[in-house]
Amino acid sequence: MPSLNVPFTDDELEGVRAAAAAEGKSLKAYLHDLGVREMHRKQFVAGAAAWADRLREEFDTAFPGEVPPAGHRDGAEAA
Numbered sequence: 001m002p003s004l005n006v007p008f009t010d011d012e013l014e015g016v017r018a019a020a021a022a023e024g025k026s027l028k029a030y031l032h033d034l035g036v037r038e039m040h041r042k043q044f045v046a047g048a049a050a051w052a053d054r055l056r057e058e059f060d061t062a063f064p065g066e067v068p069p070a071g072h073r074d075g076a077e078a079a
Contacts, residue, residue: 006031 008016020030
């Protein structure tokens with residue numbers, strides 16, 4: 001597995017070390033878990049957006065006066 005050299009400012013590194021300590025993890029474990037969590041978050045958001053898209057027509061039919069209409073996709077794209 002390749003080694004990574006990720007540059008941080010002194011303030012950034014201090015903050016990351018504090019966050020790792022707050023979770024009771026080593027810096028290496030914390031950074032690993034942070035990347036994995038972000039990957040899982042993106043998968044969750046994509047799945048939730050797909051689920052909402054499948055239900056959008058049914059919702060728009062049931063609640064025609066609701067805003068925003070199906071043509072506005074700001075919510076899914078904002079995530």
